[in-house]
Amino acid sequence: MxxxxxxxxxxxxxxxxxxxxxxxxxxxxxxxxxxxxxxxxxxxxxxxxxxxxxxxxxxxxxxxxxxxxxxxxxxxxxxxxxxxxxxxxxxxxxxxRVEPGQLDAEVFETMLDQGRSHIESDRPEEGAEVLRRALAMWTGPVGANVTFGPALEAHAIHLQEQWIRALELRIQADITLGRHRELIGELRYLVGTYPLNEWFHRQLIVALSRSGRRGEALQAYHHLRRVLSEELGLDPSPDLQRLQREVLAAGGPLRPGLARAS
The missing domain is CATH 1.10.10.10 (Winged helix-like DNA-binding domain superfamily/Winged helix DNA-binding domain)
Known part of the structure; x- marks a missing residue:
């Protein structure tokens, strides 16, 4: 085939x-x-x-x-x-003419839907595994050896957004499963690669705090605040500000996570 x-x-x-x-x-x-x-x-x-x-x-x-x-x-x-x-x-x-299973992008999007469905059905282990396999299909930027015009550029942007969504869902599933320490290195890389993506910053703060590294979690928040201020003249979202207060208080939804990560 x-x-x-x-x-x-x-x-x-x-x-x-x-x-x-x-x-x-x-x-x-x-x-x-x-x-x-x-x-x-x-x-x-x-x-x-x-x-x-x-x-x-x-x-x-x-x-x-x-x-x-x-x-x-x-x-x-x-x-x-x-x-x-x-x-x-x-x-x-x-x-x-392409049959089902012949195009990797189509297979990837099918697996993304499956992973999302598992997570929404409260099966994070299965969701994380499917999404891990889906993300492993990527070997580099979309069409790395192709010169893009406007249509291909639009398709590439769509697939890149789908990649980010699959990554977010897999991280979400891993956090649900208590894999906070295992995620820290990956999340540090992601916030460096996507410095304006507040979602990745939030998960890094959560992972650090739930791993008992509250000082580093607060440093991660202050780093985000500095980046947003210098690049966009903005403050972190209300959700991130609320998360900072929870880390400072060492209570709220972070405390159960700290216990699970031990």
Missing amino acids: VRYEILGSLEVIHEGRICTPTPPKVRTVLALLVMRANRVVLVDSIIRELWGDDPARSAVTTVQTYIYHLRKLFAKEGIETPDRTVLESRARGYLL
Whole structure:
């Protein structure tokens, strides 16, 4: 079965062989077809992705040439056969036929939904495990070896937001399971990578406090306050300010967590 991977470098894998096209613009066309799998991608959309608002007069012919190269590659690698058409010509565009399980981004989003469902059903252990496997599918930035135009950029942003949501849900499940100490290193990395994401800061403060490191939890809060003030001229949200007061008081919802973490 052929697999299309986009959660990292774009790769086409068939029977253990990597069959990804080499020419950059052909890769971009393939990435657009993969991102919009089982939907018609108009020739006009491909032209806009490749050349923006200033295409050459030969743009339509050039797109047809790129599609020809993809079909030739698929035929050579046995992805497309006389009995099985994968890349279909449609009115004013093209469609890449992808079956369930062939596209890693689709599998990832299915697993994200499963993980969310487990957590909402009060099964955090199962949710954390599914989400851990989903996140492990990512090998780098979306389409790392592809030059993006506006449509691919929008798809990449969507998938990146889904990655962050999966990460948040997995961390939420791990905190519910009392894995506060194990999370501290990861959360320190995340607040450094996403300094304006208050959710990650909040979980770091909670994890430190529930691990008996109240002084470090307060330092983490003051670091967030400084970052928000310097970057945006803002104070932490009311929820974060309330959390700071709870850490100072060493009571409220943090106290049970401190006992569990011991």
